[in-house]
Each structure stands twice: as C-alpha cells, then as structure tokens.
Amino acid sequence: MIHTVPEDLLNKIINFEHYDPFQVLGCHIVNIDGKKTTAIRVFNPAAKNVWVIDKEDNKEYEMNRIHYSGFFEFINKNKTEVYDYELKVEYYNGYIHNYIDPYKFLPVISDFDKHLFNEGNHQEAYEKLGAHIMEIGKIKGTHFAVWAPNAKAVSVIGNFNAWDNRRHQMRVLGSSGIWEIFIPGIGEGEVYKYAIKTQSNHILEKADPFGFYSELRPKTGSIVWNINKYKWNDQEWMKKRQTRNNLNQPMSIYEVHLGSWMRVPEENNRWLTYRELAHKLVEYVKYMNYTHVELLPIAEHPFDLSWGYQVTGYFAPTSRYGTPEDFMYFVDYLHQNDIGVILDWVPGHFPKDVHGLAYFDGTGLYEHFDPRKGEHMDWGTKIFNYGRNEVKNFLISNALFWLGKYHIDGLRVDAVASMLYLDYSRKEGEWIPNQYGGRENLEAIAFIKQMNEIVFSKYPGVTTIAEESTAFGGVSRLTYVGGLGFEFKWNMGWMNDTLMYFSKDP
Missing domain, CATH: 2.60.40.10 (Immunoglobulins)
Structure with missing residues (x-):
C-alpha cells in the first residue's frame, strides 16, 4: 500500500522512540509524483477504523491502515495546504466517537x-x-x-x-x-x-513533579486540577502582611501534624478534612493565644509514618484531607481569624519511590547520581542536585508557589544542616569535598541564599525559618553581609532540652 511515511520514522512512532512525533503525526504537506498534497497520519493501536472529517468541506474520508499496529494515513490530493479536520474512530468493541487530533497544535511553551x-x-x-x-x-x-x-x-x-x-x-x-x-x-x-x-x-x-493534586495513597497518579477557581476572603490579612515586621512583634507558634492532631473515632477513626480542621484548630489556637500554626509537611507523600517529610508531590497538598480548594479554605479561615500559617518545607531530600523524582528520566536528574553526594545515609533518601539550574528552579518556584497560590505566611525549612555540609552523617571516604577541598556544600548554600532573597523580595512580610542544629555562622543574617538570609533559626537545642526536662521525674 502506498504511503508517505519513511520506514524509520514509522518504526520510531510504533516503538515509542521518537523525540518529536509531531514531525510524523497530524497533517503534513507532502509531495507525490512532484505534486504538492496533504497527508494526515494517526497512530492509535486500539482503533479498528479511523476516518478524517474535513471541517472545511464537511466531508468524511476513511483512512488507510498502513501498519497492522494501528498506524493510519489519509492522502488528500484535493488539499495543498494544512486544513482543519477532526477524527472519527471505531474501536474493536464497536464504540465510535469523534475527537480532535492533539497533533494539530503548535507548542504552548515559549x-x-x-x-x-x-x-x-x-x-x-x-x-x-x-x-x-x-x-x-x-x-x-x-x-x-x-x-x-x-x-x-x-x-x-x-x-x-x-x-x-x-x-x-x-x-x-x-x-x-x-x-x-x-x-x-x-x-x-x-x-x-x-x-x-x-x-x-x-x-x-x-507522577507529575509539578502536579497540583494527587490520588490518595496507595494510588500514585496525578490528577488534572484547576487551582485558580477558589474565591479568597483574607484580603485584610494579606494587606497587613505586606507591612508586617516579624522581628519586632511576638510570634507564638503551634506546631501541628494534621493527620494525628485530631481524629473522628465514631467514623472508623478517620482524619478530619481541611475544612473541619480549620474550625477545630482556630477554636483551640485562639483559646491558647497562639499567633501562628506551623503545619508538618502537607505536600503529597506516600508513607503516613514519614509525617510528610518524604515528599513525592511538591506542588500538591495531600489528598488525605481534601482537595486543593479545601486546603485554601483552611488557610483562608485561619487568616480571617488573625492566625498565620507556616509550612514545613522539605528541599533537603526526597524519597526513592518509583513514581517520584528519583531516577526520573533514567538518570540522576533531580539528584546527584553519585551516592557520595546524592544519597542521604540516615534517611535512605535522595539529595537534590542544587547545582543544576532546573532543579534549583523547581525548588525556588515551589517555595513561591505555596506563598502565592496558597497564601502561606512562612516556610520552616527542614534539615538545613544536612544541606550545608557534604560530610553530614558520613564517614571518611563517603563524601566528596567541594572545589576548594572543604566540607561546605557551596551549591546548596548558594541555593538557600537565592531562595531567601527571592522570597523576601516577592512576598514582604512572610518569614523563613531554618531548622539548623550546627554552629554554621550567619544562618539568620542577611545575605549581603554574608548570611544565609533566613529570618529565624529554629532553636533545636532549646526544644531538645525542654523535652528532656519534661521527661524527668518531678
């Protein structure tokens, strides 16, 4: 059967190996016997028959199957330019439907x-x-x-x-x-x-690294979602936030893990939804005179016992407690009651789950491939490659995403100490020195500084807090005087000492 598709390109499409299938599929101008004409090509392995519907002439043409795997072509000798069309497909179960060919559209990203x-x-x-x-x-x-x-x-x-x-x-x-x-x-x-x-x-x-919503574990798919339809009612809070100076007014923070703070025992001990939590938390937090709530990580994660610290969906609030709009309502309601919302944010490492970021395209893409730089020994997780522009962009845009799209008031950055040092929790020979022979992770330090600079320039009044437990200097100093740029440092020593004191027999 006569067709216009070179054999090598046909095989690349059939075998799922083409870097640009738009070069083959869709409507194309071709030359047959020196004459200009058009060819429409479709690859649909599930199709029994396919027809082209010419939208300009309102005519229907059956396509030729040019390969048994489901590759079809229709040559229209009456058309010399690309034209508007739809496709009609019949499946082997007898179902017939019309659809618009995705291979007729130009790129969207500029x-x-x-x-x-x-x-x-x-x-x-x-x-x-x-x-x-x-x-x-x-x-x-x-x-x-x-x-x-x-x-x-x-x-x-x-x-x-x-x-x-x-x-x-x-x-x-x-x-x-x-x-x-x-x-x-x-x-x-x-x-x-x-x-x-x-x-x-x-x-x-x-799963989609930039996905806005995910299936509830143990399922791992991403879900198409429009996160721009929620109507916010916290304008007064957001206006005040822009002029807020966190360093000269009191902050009393209540740390919460949403999955364990409160359950519904009468209903099989289920979680509360984001909307239920909003009302319950506001009542308690106002009674206790806290100014802020700090949430343990709510980005999507597959393992409950990780408390959210092993993230697979950085742009998706976990579906355990509801939809993205439900979480927006949570933040909105707290703001309407003059309570700030801080998120635990985890840019220091990510898990090895097969649907997540690890070995994303078959290589160490988001992580260092060499385990001496890319493996976190204590947690069995991967360490981000902070020197790769696109990885740095992924993380910084994620920080801005929560502050902008979800009106979050601050980020408590997890495990900063593990980011700062190349030999963190490693024995001699298990790590690679930086270019100057030192133990500081220069790429991570540069990332942290840039993140803080962009966050404070774009969202005045928010806060960033470093969970950092070493003697590293300048954690909460401004970057232009050599600091990392955080507004606060999480006092791990005080917390540990206090917990130890509470454990003693009075």
Missing part, C-alpha cells in the same frame, strides 16, 4: 519560558510545567509539560488512553529537555502519569 527555566530563573515555572486546563482556538483541553532531558521518548498516560504509552506521545522542545502536548477534551479530575522511555529502553511511569 522560547523565553524555556530560557528562564534552563537558566534557573523562572519564578513561576509551575504556570508552564505540569498539567494546565486551557483553551486553544476555542478548543478546551489540558496542556501537559514535563522536564526529562535524558529521555528517549515521553508520553501522557491515563484512563483516557487505557494507559497505553503509545497513544499520546509528546515532543521535546529543542535542547530545553521539556516535553509537551495539548490533549483536547481532557479536563479536571482526570488521573494521569508520564511514561518515560529511558536511553536503555526501560519505561518508567512517573
């Missing part, structure tokens, strides 16, 4: 966005990467984008394509390492992951 991300300065990277519901030319759908520079191929998988990694293959945008695709018809609530084919031909199924 060259400037790619440049900012790759140099580590895209403060709102979460607005571009991840899953975003949008309209393109009046077509509603979801745009997906993920950073996986060392992958051979990447696709989006979910119930919408029977979790088949061949159906929605993505394109990589130049040398940026960002893969993207716009899928019409995908809306809020759709569960998805990324299928990533490594250079060694292993296929990894990963």
